[in-house]
Amino acid sequence: MVVIVVLEPYGLRCGHRVEPLGVDEPAPALSWRLSGGRRGVAPAAHRVRVRAQDGTHVWDSGLVTDPAAVTVTYGGTPLRPRTRYHWHVEVTDTDGEVAEAESWFETGMLGPSGWTASWITHDRSALTVVDAPEEGELALADHGLEPAIRLRRPFTTASAPTRARLYVTARGLYEMELGGVRVGDAELAPGWTDYRDRIDYQVYDVTTLVRPGENVLAATIADGWWSGFVGFDPRRSGAHYGTFPQLLAELHIEHADGTTEVIATDDGWQTARSPVRYADLLMGECHDLRREPPGDWLPAQVIDADHSLLTASVTEPVRALQELAPRSVTRQADGKHLVDFGQNFAGRVRLTARGLTRGARVVIRHGEALDSGGLLYTDNLRTAAATDVLIAGEDADVIFEPRFTYHGFRYAEVSGLAELEAADLTGVVLHSDTPWAGDFACSDPDVERLYRAIGWGQRGNFVSVPTDCPQRDERLGWLADAQVFLPTACLNADVAAFFRGWLREVRGAQAPDGAFTNVAPRLAGVADEGAPGWGDAGVLVPWHLYRVYGDEGFLADNLGAMCAWVDFVHRHNPDLVWSRRVGPHFADWLAPTPTPRDVVATAYFARSTELTARAAEVLGRSEEAERYGTLAAHIRKTFTERFVGADGRIEGDTQTAYLLALAFDLLPAALIPRAVERLVELVEQAGPGVTTGFLGVGLIAPVLDAHGHADLAHALLRRTDPPSWLYPLRHGATTIWERWDGYSDERGFQAAAMNSFNHYALGSIGEWLYEGVAGLAQAPGSAGYRELVIRPRLGELTWARATYESVRGTVATAWTREDGGFALEVTVPPGATATVHIPAADPAAVREGGVPAAEAAGVRILGSEPGTLRCHVTSGDYRFTADYRRTADLNEEDT
Numbered sequence: 001m002v003v004i005v006v007l008e009p010y011g012l013r014c015g016h017r018v019e020p021l022g023v024d025e026p027a028p029a030l031s032w033r034l035s036g037g038r039r040g041v042a043p044a045a046h047r048v049r050v051r052a053q054d055g056t057h058v059w060d061s062g063l064v065t066d067p068a069a070v071t072v073t074y075g076g077t078p079l080r081p082r083t084r085y086h087w088h089v090e091v092t093d094t095d096g097e098v099a100e101a102e103s104w105f106e107t108g109m110l111g112p113s114g115w116t117a118s119w120i121t122h123d124r125s126a127l128t129v130v131d132a133p134e135e136g137e138l139a140l141a142d143h144g145l146e147p148a149i150r151l152r153r154p155f156t157t158a159s160a161p162t163r164a165r166l167y168v169t170a171r172g173l174y175e176m177e178l179g180g181v182r183v184g185d186a187e188l189a190p191g192w193t194d195y196r197d198r199i200d201y202q203v204y205d206v207t208t209l210v211r212p213g214e215n216v217l218a219a220t221i222a223d224g225w226w227s228g229f230v231g232f233d234p235r236r237s238g239a240h241y242g243t244f245p246q247l248l249a250e251l252h253i254e255h256a257d258g259t260t261e262v263i264a265t266d267d268g269w270q271t272a273r274s275p276v277r278y279a280d281l282l283m284g285e286c287h288d289l290r291r292e293p294p295g296d297w298l299p300a301q302v303i304d305a306d307h308s309l310l311t312a313s314v315t316e317p318v319r320a321l322q323e324l325a326p327r328s329v330t331r332q333a334d335g336k337h338l339v340d341f342g343q344n345f346a347g348r349v350r351l352t353a354r355g356l357t358r359g360a361r362v363v364i365r366h367g368e369a370l371d372s373g374g375l376l377y378t379d380n381l382r383t384a385a386a387t388d389v390l391i392a393g394e395d396a397d398v399i400f401e402p403r404f405t406y407h408g409f410r411y412a413e414v415s416g417l418a419e420l421e422a423a424d425l426t427g428v429v430l431h432s433d434t435p436w437a438g439d440f441a442c443s444d445p446d447v448e449r450l451y452r453a454i455g456w457g458q459r460g461n462f463v464s465v466p467t468d469c470p471q472r473d474e475r476l477g478w479l480a481d482a483q484v485f486l487p488t489a490c491l492n493a494d495v496a497a498f499f500r501g502w503l504r505e506v507r508g509a510q511a512p513d514g515a516f517t518n519v520a521p522r523l524a525g526v527a528d529e530g531a532p533g534w535g536d537a538g539v540l541v542p543w544h545l546y547r548v549y550g551d552e553g554f555l556a557d558n559l560g561a562m563c564a565w566v567d568f569v570h571r572h573n574p575d576l577v578w579s580r581r582v583g584p585h586f587a588d589w590l591a592p593t594p595t596p597r598d599v600v601a602t603a604y605f606a607r608s609t610e611l612t613a614r615a616a617e618v619l620g621r622s623e624e625a626e627r628y629g630t631l632a633a634h635i636r637k638t639f640t641e642r643f644v645g646a647d648g649r650i651e652g653d654t655q656t657a658y659l660l661a662l663a664f665d666l667l668p669a670a671l672i673p674r675a676v677e678r679l680v681e682l683v684e685q686a687g688p689g690v691t692t693g694f695l696g697v698g699l700i701a702p703v704l705d706a707h708g709h710a711d712l713a714h715a716l717l718r719r720t721d722p723p724s725w726l727y728p729l730r731h732g733a734t735t736i737w738e739r740w741d742g743y744s745d746e747r748g749f750q751a752a753a754m755n756s757f758n759h760y761a762l763g764s765i766g767e768w769l770y771e772g773v774a775g776l777a778q779a780p781g782s783a784g785y786r787e788l789v790i791r792p793r794l795g796e797l798t799w800a801r802a803t804y805e806s807v808r809g810t811v812a813t814a815w816t817r818e819d820g821g822f823a824l825e826v827t828v829p830p831g832a833t834a835t836v837h838i839p840a841a842d843p844a845a846v847r848e849g850g851v852p853a854a855e856a857a858g859v860r861i862l863g864s865e866p867g868t869l870r871c872h873v874t875s876g877d878y879r880f881t882a883d884y885r886r887t888a889d890l891n892e893e894d895t
């Protein structure tokens with residue numbers, strides 16, 4: 001029997017999401033991945049067909065001969081609102097075999113005119129009624145916050161619906177219930193946007209929750225980013241966005257007989273103060289169970305019916321994605337319990353409290369570290385109280401979990417309970433749901449711990465938007481942090497939709513004169529002009545996303561903003577040295593050795609201009625491509641004239657100066673070897689060590705590697721003295737620190753004014769773990785993982801492996817050196833090809849699948865250097881073996 005292995009499309013996505021509800025864009029991107037197929041078999045053509053829920057065909061792409069395609073843009077008849085569309089992709093491979101797969105997406109309101117609901121809230125005068133304190137009751141520090149609000153609307157419906165959808169958002173945060181059952185699993189919804197520009201809504205399938213007869217649609221709303229404490233401004237954010245939370249919802253019910261009903265927020269709703277006395281992202285949350293049930297229901301107050309800012313969310317929400325059991329629970333001398341979850345993370349504690357009496361208070365404080373006395377350390381949280389409070393009602397045993405706050409912590413201190421056991425506590429991990437896409441492992445447990453800490457930094461800081469930190473009164477979408485960490489983030493997880501959403505905020509925050517900001521979403525008072533490396537994220541992020549996901553939409557959506565940014569910098573710096581309009585110029589932020597500001601700025605000016613030119617070229621906009629390409633060449637020339645000596649020395653003579661110049665390709669060819677030589681000297685003189693800040697840190701290993709010094713990159717990875725990646729890990733870190741010296745043996749903690757223990761920027765080395773150590777990388781000119789470069793860097797390791805779920809399918813590498821032999825396994829997804837570099841004492845003796853590499857199917861020898869064989873491979877799984885006994889570590893000399 002002959003088994004024909006055909007390609008299988010899988011992982012179908014619409015707008016980079018799986019089966020999304022509520023797509024609002026007229027032409028969403030439809031994509032698929034491929035698996036299977038015989039070695040060398042590749043896709044040749046595809047055909048996508050879309051039909052509406054009633055069976056009408058709305059689009060047929062026809063057979064498109066494009067072996068590179070993994071994404072198409074919908075091009076059919078205009079989509080109708082609140083409609084499910086089924087789509088079907090057919091892929092024909094190079095053998096003529098056809099395989100297919102199906103998926104669906106559902107449209108949302110498709111614009112403001114689809115809505116009828118009003119924004120509603122509680123009569124706030126009823127909130128000021130203060131309950132008389134009960135006897136002996138302590139004053140509650142409510143931070144000036146108001147209670148969360150309950151809203152509800154009873155309704156009856158004749159029959160079980162064939163379909164019901166809830167379209168909902170809040171100015172604030174919402175949680176919905178239908179028939180007493182929580183709707184969906186989104187946390188902190190609708191998420192953070194600049195609510196003055198846009199408010200995202202979510203859509204839920206509630207078909208099974210609507211019952212024939214009596215139903216109640218209910219909500220709780222809280223301040224969140226809309227009206228709570230946000231950022232490091234100690235004011236409540238009335239000054240940022242709004243002053244009190246409001247709800248907007250529409251429940252659309254369809255029956256078998258073709259009738260429809262809409263339950264929308266309006267003055268027919270009822271509201272009440274909830275038992276949540278206050279809930280705030282920075283301060284924490286207080287549940288007063290004496291106020292359950294909530295008390296008098298009042299008619300809702302209608303605020304307005306403005307639908308102009310509503311847009312369907314393009315990202316997956318924050319979800320509770322993991323649970324952690326405590327590593328230990330210790331009773332302190334003062335009777336409080338100290339809980340160690342063993343991992344710094346963002347989320348909250350779920351606690352079972354027993355033996356409570358009415359009015360008893362249980363208080364949970366959160367912190368990332370312990371002080372020298374072994375007590376909870378919270379100084380570095382600044383004004384974030386990060387304290388949750390439970391006030392007992394009639395029940396003696398209660399499960400308490402806050403709903404509208406989150407904290408960045410590893411430790412929790414619980415007071416008010418005589419007994420507390422590990423089984424009573426759960427760490428609930430919250431983050432934006434970005435499907436994990438990568439994995440890395442190697443023979444050095446320290447490096448594996450580093451890899452895990454980097455991943456936890458990503459989880460803890462991808463909370464609705466990419467934040468700098470999850471614990472203190474900041475948690476802002478700093479642009480540079482996101483930009484430098486992006487390459488690592490993309491390898492760890494599928495962040496396409498997440499960053500697509502955030503880029504709407506980056507563009508929304510851009511000033512009319514073209515200046516990007518330093519943080520997005522924009523906040524009044526914090527939105528100063530983008531600094532070099534910060535504002536540039538508006539260019540670097542879309543470009544990198546295009547490279548990773550192969551979706552030109554990232555460029556099309558952002559090119560206008562990219563051009564406006566470059567024009568802005570250019571307009572104010574016609575001499576091409578970026579020294580004016582530099583915002584707060586953070587330079588190479590937190591670098592042990594600072595780099596001159598003009599060097600940093602001008603390097604970024606060149607980079608942004610160059611990438612804008614390339615983006616224009618991809619989009620076929622040749623006029624812009626040429627204009628920005630020429631400008632980039634002039635800036636590079638200016639950079640060299642102004643900052644680079646004839647001996648290749650760059651002004652400032654710092655690691656970051658050389659890293660930026662080399663990574664951004666700013667130097668004339670003749671000066672590159674000199675610059676590399678000097679960079680190597682500086683790294684060696686430092687220990688070897690790293691002395692960069694945020695802007696240089698992600699570049700150091702890739703640049704050293706690209707210029708023949710992978711050995712030195714490995715040495716940096718192994719270093720354990722500060723500044724290094726392993727120093728924090730040797731000092732108990734489970735996430736990446738904001739500062740190289742967040743804690744030191746000599747001094748203890750860094751100044752509490754700015755010392756986060758969960759900041760991902762310095763974790764940008766993660767990219768090189770995949771690409772260098774495991775050797776899993778995309779070729780420089782490629783997009784969407786069409787061309788790969790597999791070139792492992794062995795260092796002193798004995799094995800390493802990585803897998804990555806790319807837009808084209810699974811990419812994997814695994815290498816070992818054992819018993820004097822070297823083995824490398826490679827998986828190349830259908831439609832991709834790879835250049836594989838195999839370290840070997842005798843390149844001519846390399847074998848693949850047991851036969852000489854030159855004879856192996858799908859393998860073409862490209863050439864060899866001493867110690868390395870280079871070959872080209874087509875899609876499929878390969879196993880190369882080589883002997884390098886006599887020249888161990890030849891790989892280290894390979895350039």
Ligand code: RAM
Binds near residue numbers: 478
């Ligand atoms: C601090 C944080 C943040 C950084 C800014 C410039 O607020 O370290 O990560 O981007 O400074």
